[in-house]
Structure formats: C-alpha cells, structure tokens
Amino acid sequence: MLLTKKASSQAGTRGRLSRQVAGYLGNTLDRRAFLKRSGLAVGAGAFATQLPFAMIDKAEAAKQGGGETRVARTVCTHCSVGCSIDAHVQNGVWVRQEPVFDSPLNLGAHCAKGAAAREHGMTDHSARLKYPMKLEGGKWKKLSWDQAMKEVTDKMLAIRKDSGPDAVYWIGSSKHSNEQAYLMRKFVSFWGTNNCDHQARICHSTTVAGVANTWGYGAMTNSYNDMQNSKAILFLGSNACEAHPVSMLHTLHAKENGAKIIVCDPRFTRTAAKADYFVRIRSGGDVAFIFGLLHHIFKNGWEDKEYIRQRVYGMDKVKEEVMAKWTPDKVQDVTGVPEEQVYTVAKMISENRPSTIVWAMGQTQHSNGNAVVRASCILELALGNVGKSGGGTNIYRGHDNVQGATDVGPNPDSLPGYYGIVEGSWKYWCRVWGVDFEWVKKQFASPAMMTKPGITVSRWIDGVLEKNENIDQDSNLRAVVYWGHAPNSQTRGKEMVEAMKKLDLLVVIDPYPSATAAMAAMVRQDGVYLLPACTQYETSGSVTASGRSLQWRERAIEPLFESKPDHTLMLAFAKKFGFDKELAKNYKIVKDKDGWDEPEPESILREINRGVWTIGYTGQSPERLKLHMKNQHTFDVKTLRAKGGPCDGDYYGLPWPCYGTPEMKHPGTPHLYDTSKHVMDGGGNFRANFGVEKDGVNLLAEDGSASKGADLQFGYPEFDHLLLKKLGWWDDLTEAEKKEAEGKNWKTDLSGGIIRVTMKNHGCHPFGNAKARAVVWNFPDPIPQHREPLYSPRPDLVDKYPTHDDKKAFWRLPTLYKTIQQANKDISKEYPLIMTSGRLVEYEGGGEEQRSNPWLAELQQDMFVEINPKDANDRGVKAGDYVWVETPTKARLKVKAQVTERVGAGTVFLPFHFSGWWMGKDMLEYYPPGSAPIVRGEAVNTATTYGYDSVTMMQETKTTLCKIAKA
C-alpha cells in the first residue's frame, strides 16, 4: 500500500524510475528513436534517407536557445487562392505555422499543401539545391557562386556574340513575386530579346487572350469570395476541390445558402461529388457543350435581352450560328451529353441568376482553347451575368502569382501591363525605367526583333530543333534558362530531351531544379548549370491572387543554404552583362549578409506603380498593401470591403485595377465591369479597346448604360488629352499634371492626372465605356468554333469540324494543325483511349517541391492512371497493377492502374505532377546527389502529343489519345 501512496504523491521519482525501467527493458523509445524506428519500419530504404528526423533537432536547438519568436505574415505559394500564413520564427528558424483566421480570403483554412508550408524552412534532409552545381563529364560538381556566375555569364555572352541575343531563351516563373516577374521582363528586355515566357503560357494564356479580347481585361472578373453571392455555379473545366481547395470554403458556403453547383467534366471529380448536378462530357467538346446551353437559352428566351442590347456586340451573329449549327442532336454527337441534361443545366443557370462559370485548364489547354474560353464569356454575356456580384467568369488560375506574372511579367508579346511591344510601348517603358530608348534598341538584334513576339515556353524545344530556315529569327535557340519553371509541365517530353541534348547551355535557377537537372543529365555530359534560388518564404514582395487582390509577403526566414532571391540574382547577372546601372536605376539597393546587392522589392513595386496604368497596378503602394495585411480582420468576407479601420472602404488587397496614384485612394475593383457601383467605389464597365464602331455597328455602350454616377451616361471612348479638352475637363488638371499629360492618354500619362480627373471629378472610366465583343474579329475564329483536337478519337467528326490550317511563322515558329490531324485521323484505331490530365490536391505544377516534402509525398506515393473498370477489364488490368500507357509519340509510361468509375469508359486520366521516371526507368542516378525528391514517377508530359492553340500557343494536354496494356 505504501507504493501506491508513493506513486501518486511523488510524481518526480516516478518518471525517473520509469525511465530506468524502460532503459532496462530496452523497449521504451524516446522521440528520436521513435522517429527513427518508425521511419525504418516503413521498409522503403529510399524513403528512410529522406526523412526529416534531424530537422527536429535543428528546430529544437533554436528553441532551446530561447530566442524571441517573430511572427511573419506570408502567403502560401502553392496556388492562386492566396492563403495567409503566420510563420513563427525563432532564431531564424521557422518553428511553427499558425492559421490566420483574420484573412478574408482563407479565414485560416489550408489544404494539404498550405498546411505543410513550414517544411520549406526545414534544412536537414532537404531536397533543395544547396549550392551552385554544374554537370561535368556526366557528374554533378559543386561550384562557388563566383565561379558559377562567371562560367554561366561568359558562355552566355559568347553565345550572344556569335548568334545574337535571341539565341538565349529565358523561362521566367509564375512563382516569382510581382517585383521579380516584372524585373525579369525588364532584365530580358535589356538583354535584348522578347524570347521569354512563363507558366501562364501553358495554363491560362488562352483565357487571358480570349477574355481580354472579349471585354477588356484578361483576368478573373470576380473573386473566390464572390462565389458566396452566386445562385448557380457552373464548373466547366475546373476541379476546384483539388486545384483550389480553399476556394471551396466560399463555394460550399454558397451551396449551403442555396446556390446550385453544376459540374461538367470528363471525370466525376471531387468537385463533382459536391455538386447538385453532374454532366459527363467528352474531353474537347466544350464549345459544342456551351453552345448547346446557349441553344436552349436562346430558344426559351432566357437571355438578358436588355443587357445584350446595351452592352454586347455581335450576340445576334452568335445566336444565328448557335441556332443553326448547335441543335441538341449535334451537341450530343460531339459531347456525348443528351439533350435533357444540357437543357437541365441551361435551365439551372438561367433560373438561378446571378450565375457564374468557373474554369481552369480544362477549358484552356486545347488547340481551340481561345474559342472555348470565349464561348464561356458569351454564355455569361447572354445571361447578363458579367459585371455583377455573384456572376462573371471566374477563372481559377494555377500558381500563386500566375496572375501577377502575367500582368507585369515576362511575356514574349508584351511589356508589363499588357502595353504590347510596338515601338510606342518601348518608348513609354523606357521613360518609366529612365533609360534611353535608343540604348535599349541597340541591345536587340534589330528593331524588327524588338517588336516581334518571342518564342513561347510551350515551343522552345522547336526553337532548338526546328530547321533554321523555318524559324523566324536569325539563330536557333542555343541556351535556355529555366528560371523557376518545371520541364515536366510542357508537352512532348520525348522531344524535350532531344532539345536539351542539342543546347549549348542549360541554366536552371530554382530551389528545386532537380527534374530539369535529371532530364538534362540523362542526355548530356556537361553544359548544365544549377543555381540555387530561394523560395518566396525567404524574401518579400507582392503577389496577386487569382481574384486580382495583391498581398504583401513578409520575409519569414533568411535564404537557406547558399540560395539567393531571384531579383538579387537578376541584378548579379545584369552586372556581368553590363547593364546593372540601367536595370536598378530606380531602386534602393540593400546589401545582404554575403555582400550581394539586393534591389529592394518595395522600390521595384513603386516602379510598377508608376508605370502600369492600363490594368491599375498603380494604386497598390507597398504601404497600402502592408496596411491591408495588418488589418485583415477589418475586411468583410463576402464583399471583401473594409468596414472602418485604417483601410476603410478599400477592397481587400486592392484588387486590380486600382487606378490612379496611391494618393487617389481608389479602393480596388472587386468585380470587373460592374455598372452598379461608382468608379471610385470599384465600379466600371466594358473597355473601349477595339474602336468605336465595326462595320457601321456601334461598339460603345448604348445610352443609359454606364457606371453609377458617371457624368457621361452613355458609351464613350478611352480618355486622352484631346477628349479631356473637348469635354472641358482639362482645367481640372493641375499645372504640373497638364505638363505631363499633354499629348498623352490615360495609359501613358505618368502624372495620373487624366485618370484622377476622369474618375474622381467626373465618375467616368478612363478606359472608356464600350460593349463586350461576342464576335472577336481579330481571332482566327471570330465566332468560337468547335474544332476536333489534333488527336481525335472521332475520325467522322474530324471531317465535320476540322482544325485550323497550318501556320508558317507563328510566334517565330511554323505550327502544324491540319497536317497533324489528317496524318493521325485514324490513329484512334490503335490508340483508342482519350487521355487527359489534371491536378492532385497534394501536389502542384511540376510537383518537385511537394514531392520533396515528406508530409505531402507520403500521401501520393505512386504515379497512376485512372481507368474505367470496363476498359481495365477489357485489358485484363486489375487495380494496383502496373500498366504501360503509350501515346502516338510511342512514348511509354509505366504507371499504376487505379480502376475507378471516376472516369468514363474510353477516357483515362493521369496527374501531371510527377517526374523522375523515364519510360519505366527511375532517373535517380541522374539527380544531383541529395536533391532527388522522395516520390518519383512518370511525367505524363513525356508522352503528350503535339497540338497548340491558334492564338496563344497553349499546349493541348487535355485531349490526346493513348493505349494501355498490362506491364
């Protein structure tokens, strides 16, 4: 009995005794041993070496040091929702991650990726690139930064000397902050080429082009939060549950409050599982399906006739086409969707207005992607949903800053802010940059090359492989710089390794460059350089979410290992190339701990503020953005507007367009083209960007249609000095403004005076007030056309709906359409299954970063193919079997079969985040030591086929063909 008393009263001795006992038995594990043993218990030796056991020690060492905890508010880097994260940092180590309930975008919520963000700050067993490396004699060798920079820049300058600046191809990144993306475009311009691009090309370039040409701006019209105001939400080509999980917080909230959710997809996605109505559609039949909806809408008179009269151009022509061509039987033939289902969807979105359409890469990645997205726009215009809260086209973008990088970043056909690359645009930007236009012109191979759109990232391999006489520049590409981009996200992987083999120089700048590195090492012995960049958690800057809200990321931790922020590296390169003074003329320079010069992100943003009038990146000063981050709790979740507090009246993140100077205090625009609000309250109307009339038809808005409170309650063109003078508003400008604005329009007036007077004094929209275009006459298909994919499973439909004719010099390259389609017309006999691809919730993009994160990698350990039980049984494939997926390129992927009704018979689905296997072989030996991700698998794009959009060169990944056999 004594023992009981002792045990219960003397806690301290108990613990000691138990430890002795435990030691004696050898069965009690302390945590470290526990971690170790449990890791080994997994059995897979490959995983064991990757486990983050020792990371804990590092974090703990810091904890024991007991330093002050600093909380940095940063933004998740894994998708475009823009979830805030509070990083708790102690002694420079990111020790904890806390949810930010205050954020109106995510209210503390995270998906698997966001909840695992802290792993980025863990150093031991990290698969990051830790120091510069080069491939020498087939082996990876460590280099010093000095040596690496010298070798890389010397080689580049030599190539430039021999073959001109266009021989180097710069692939930027949609994971760069706005400042880095912007600086990248500037940097490439000073190098002297338009040969630069980034992820947006292969995710939403068709959207940006299609949507901008319909009504003005190439972006999501509303916001994730605005889903809460929708009465019906049509997901067509988006699997938000996996690609944008936190957006579903708002969507499911809307559903709870009566919104109808409709999902149309070749797969019964997880989003479909949450839908009220699901329609299975044949991949690639989107235009036909949307026009099928329109057929019922027009037939039943459900269209918003007054809205169309006032605000839409060309709907009559579309209606004619739809009624004649897209009768229910034809829709069913092309899409496989019976009339009754199409009718039901049409009725649901018509009766529950405002309704919205959501899309992502399901619509864009087709050879007629620009037509698909425009058909979606037309659908929303017909229903009168655009420019309304709860309506609009909600285009879910992929990477965390793909919207911002598109807006101000390295596009081959445009300078920051969609200013284009005509001479006037160059001159304008030289003025902003404070450099001599003539000097920039001299940097280019010729003035002609300065105004010629560059090669796109989807086609750089052809820039290398194509015969020189066929390409529209002097030299083939000889060097490629992968600056934050994965290789496995571009199609035709088999040809990519050929291109890599042929290059003189391949430079990869990335925290996780290993997929590119391994692919290159597989076919090369030398000439590959890897430079470690840090992640966005290790630097600061602004990032634009898909809903156009800008958020400021605080630096959570110092750059790990020897990595450097991308903008620091750009300046370092510029130094070697001799244009650092020009590049950093307007920036404050900060020395980092190693003595490198870092252009301060705030000052880069101020330069963006000073130049990007077109899309309203001018009001978002670093101070205003930081104020928003500090006062997130003052913003309403449904409207995104601050109630009281220091940001009173602002919309969260000053969603662009946030016009005028920061001092003008424009609140940002939560919903584009919304006439129910005053322009100074974020209201607007469609943009006058395509002239005032077309073939005698008025393109400006009809009388009575204008933003609330505008002095001009009718259509008007965009504002310039002449219009101001004509209207008698010129004298509203200050003297200083007059001086600057003379001879300028609202986009080029660096004083912002024209915008101020137009908006603040007269409530008018500086970009004019016009109609949206249902007919985009400058596109190959003015009215969107269904065109069969290049690799179609339906030879009969190829005859009825053929693709475009081949193009000779399109983004500097010959591009094939009909030739490919005709040559492969009957290929479906051999390759009968439609192959489509998409996202998994645990991974993002090329996936190297997430597959290196043990917390995420554990959840998706095998590359797989989803196959319908019928197709599986026909081939004798059982769940979990390895199968060979072979496409017409003869590339073969060895993947695990996931037999599921999720895909319909005749369609297979593969996720696109994997890499590290090459046609059945693990590429582990080609990875730089210690930087192979935990999970490796076949990259679907090793096998994807040829096919590019006829406007933007978007690759066709969503519809191709394959066959499957048991491995």
Add this chain to the structure above:
Amino acid sequence: MARMKFISDAERCIECNGCVTACKNEHEIPWGVNRRRVVTIDDGIPGERSISVACMHCSDAPCIAVCPVDTIYKTTEGIVLHDKDLCIGCGYCFYACPFGAPQFPQDGAFGLRGKMDKCTFCAGGPEADGSEAEFKKYGRNRISEGKLPACAEMCSTKALLGGDGDVIADIYRNRVVFRGKGSEVWGWGTAYGKPEKQQPQQQPAAQGAKS
C-alpha cells in the same frame, strides 16, 4: 466547462488532406505514422463523401477500458490522453478503437510495436505543458496555449470542427439549418449506431434521417 470534441462534416469535406499535413506539421510526425486520415466513401461515384477521422475523444472511450496498464486517461476537458512512459505497446487500444486512431511506430513482430501514438487533440500529454519532453513524446500542446487542434483550425472548408462541444455543435447546427441536411454527426454514435453516452447535447437539434 469545455468538453472537447471533433465534428467532421461530410457535406463539406473535400478530401484535401489539409488536416493530415497540418497534424504532421504541428507535431512533426514521422513518415508512416498518421494520427489523422481522410476516408472517402464511394470514391469516384455519385454519393462520394469524405470524412476526416482521428481519435474522437469518446466519452466512454473503449481504449481506456481495455488498456491493461491504465495508461490512457481522460482530462477534465474530455480529451483522451495517454502516458507513453507507461504504455507497454500491447495494441489493445488499437483493437478496441473503432476509428483506427492508435498508431504504432513499429511493425510489431513479437508484439514489439513501440509506444502507442495517437491524436492528443493537440493537448500534449503528462509532461510539463510546452516542455521539450512533452513535444518529443506527444507533440505540441496547443490547448495550453488557448488554441485548438491544428487540423481543425486549418481545415480548408471548415468541414472539420474542433473545440468545445457545445460551441462547435452550434456552428454545425447553424449550417444544417441553412442547408437543411447533413445533420448526421460523425462520431461515436456513427460507430456504434447508438447515441453517445453522457453527451446528449452533442447531437444537433435538427435531426435528419439517421441510420
């Protein structure tokens, strides 16, 4: 008096596995051990629904009843915790738990499973709160910081609610009123087909069809 509970809303859960990685992150759980998991019923076909499951901190916890060394206990907040120093690794809690919550770090030949590990509702264990020893054995103690489990706080669609049973039942009940369905609370009652003992207020008022 707070009685800590989890509620997983199958109408909202989208199987994003955020709760799984939030748990890994907060407690630095090694590969192969998962205190929480998301299970999807009817995967890929109409009716698909997902549920996040971990230790449900049952009122009448079977694991406590069967533990041969009385290592599992219940705090005054209704959180089921255990003492790893006492645990003999017999696996009885694993047999008894309907949710598969207890985890063992070893493969178990000759019954050598190691010390049981499970969801602590982010409340640590019998060591000084927030201490190094507590973190190593049980993970972080958020409860003592006035915070709730990381999984629930970070749930992408707020499908997983964690906290004072009364408060989260209110949140849940409110939702059910708005959407008019999905009142079936996932938990002990679901496991045994009978309402949970001692927790009548756990069930929201708006009862739908409950099987």
Add this chain to the structure above:
Amino acid sequence: MTAAALVPLGLVAGCGEKPVTVYKAGKYQGKADSQPWDNERFKGDRNAWEKAIKDRSVAQNEYARVAHSK
C-alpha cells in the same frame, strides 16, 4: 479458513470493467499533467483560458464573418 475465503473474494473483485479514469485536480495517477490554464500564458486563470478556447472555436465559423438572413 477465513483468510482462505477472503483472498479469492479479493481476487474476484478484480474481474470486469472499471470506470474510466478521469484525472483529477491536474494529476493523473502519479504523473503530473497540469491543467491547460496553469502556465505562463494564462497564469491559472481558467476563465481566460476558456475564453481563448471559445474564441478559437468561434473562429472556425465562417458564418460569424458573413452577414446572412434566413
């Protein structure tokens, strides 16, 4: 004899199920586990701790930040 009869009785009492252990007054059997409010942050103020927990519970409710009428 009496002892012989009592020992089995005592042993029989060990059969069956005992009620669940709820730790009392911050102690679980021999092992100290302080109450969650007995620390630096809450300084033993149970009400403050309960309020903190309640605030975090409510933070999980997005309805609290969205105005609705129904």
Add this chain to the structure above:
Amino acid sequence: MRTSHGSFVWRLFLLLALLAPGLAAAAPQPFVPPSSPESAREQAQRQQAQPYNNAPMWRDVRSEREHQTQVRGIETGVLVQSGGETWRELRNGPVSLIGGLLLVAIAAIILLFHVMHGSIKVTSPPAGKMIQRFNDWERWVHWSVAITFCILAISGLIILFGKNVLLPIIGHTLFSWLAILSKNLHNFVGPLFIFSALVMFVTYVKDNLWKSYDFRWFKNMGGMLGGEHIPSGKFNAGEKVWFWLGLFVLTIIVAVTGLILDFPNFEQGRAIMQQANVVHAIAAILYMALSLGHIYMGTIGVEGAYDSMRTNGQVDEAWAKEHHGYWYEDVKADRTGQKAAAGVAGAGQVPQAGR
C-alpha cells in the same frame, strides 16, 4: 486419485458449454457488403426523391468496408470497425469475470478438497523397488512445457487482471514495469511454448492413445463412483483427457490465436485480432484451470506422483501397481521398451523436497 481428476473434466465441459454463447458472439457479425456502384446509384436516386436522406451513406460508414484513403497502412480505409466494442464487452465482461471466477473457484475448491481429504496415499506399503517412469528426455520436455506454460500463465494473468488486482496495490510505475516485462515475456516465450508442446506431443502421444479400459475408467470416474480402482496404462484416462484436451486441443487454440496476436505484421485486420484475443483468453483460462488440477494431482494431490518427474524419474513399484496397473504389467513384461530400473536401495517412498 479417486475423485478429483474426473470431477475436473466434468466441470470443464460444463464451462465450455457455458462459454459457448460468448464465443459465438465474438464471431464477426454477418454483414452484406453493398456493391458499391449500385448502392451509390440507389443513393443518387434517393437524393432526388428524398434530398435530405443520407441514410445509405451512413450505413456504409459502419460497413467495415475498405474505403479510399491516401494514408497507407492496414485497414486505414476502414472508417469504423465496430467489432472493437464487442471485443471490449466480451473481454472486460464475461471473459474476465467468468474466467476470473472460474480460476479463483477452482483454486478454492482444490484448497478445500485438500484441507478436507489430504493427499491420496498409496495404500500398499512401498515395495522399495523403483521403476523408471519418465526418462531424461521426457522429463526435459515436460519441464520445458511446464515452465514456459507457467510464465505464460502468470504473465497472461497480469495482463488480463493486473490492472484491477495489482495496479491499485503497487502503483502505475511498478505495474507498468511488470506489465512490460509480462508482455515481452509472453510474446517471446509463447513461440517457445508452442515448440516445446509440439515436441511433448510427439514424445508422449504413443502412451496417450485411447484404450478400451480407459472407457471403463470413465464409467466410475477413475474409481470415484465405484470406489474400486480401475487399472490403467502408463497414463490413466484422466491424464489422457489432460493430454488431448489440454496439450493437444487447447495448445492448438492458444498457439494459433497467440501467433495471430504475436505477429501483427502480416496485415491481419482488427477483426481477426479481436476474435483471436477472445478465443485466446478463453482457451488460456480453461488451460490454466485444467492445469491447476494437473499440478495439484502431480504434486501434493497424489502421494508419489511427483517422484516420476523428479531427478531420475523413478517411482516405487507399489505406486505403479496401484495407479497404473496395466503399465506396471507392461513394464514387468518388458513390453514398453523401457527397462525396469535396477532396484534402488533405500525406501524412498516419501518425496523429498528440493534436490
């Protein structure tokens, strides 16, 4: 020798009959897995007709079917495995209650019996001549089984009853120490026991084959009813029951179930472990109950019995004649292949304590 052996056997059957319903209840509930697509379609249809009725889904949740999950491991796809509750109720209820009562009661009865009757004495005077009953090998085998059995029994009892019996007395720390020791001993000694028992079976089976006179022995329950001694072979019928029911049947049961529990690394699910555990516990308790009788009879219950397993395995001829008449004749006639030991000097009829 007269009563005790027989009465134990009888009790054992009774107990088995008593526990049978419990065993049946431990078996898995029959369950019809819903064929997924159909049930889903049914659910979809139901959603149209009765939009708020999720009943099929929640029924599915309890189905113990493997659903989909990204977390790997045994049965991670099973959302709810409700067999644990049945197992808990059985283990903490009838198994430990009846089982505990049984063991205590039997121990008490033996004690009472011994107090009232004392040891069964050999009626005829010692012959003074010893014969070999068990050779070295047989004794080795017996004792390895016996010792491992005792370790398993004691450690098993600690695991099953210790929480309620020992823990309140010795406290958590010490008891945890003991329990860890018990668990590990149990888990490592178990396979040893199985091996020893196997060897023992092979070694002893020949002499435990049923003979016709064994049934006569049963008729008056080893002399208990008729008062007349029924001669038996090397082992009497009671000992054969112990051999077949204990060493054979119960060993197989505890061995199979024990191995299932001892090696959970073959992906066996929880249901089989729960069932195995209940069967293991019941069989082990019965085994222990039987063993109490055997140990009693082999030590203080029957005078002279213990000698046969002692140092040299020899017994007095008088004892042999009285208890195992046929065997004695066989030995005398040299039909056993066993030589009668040379006469040992001295009247060693009183078992010596300690060697």
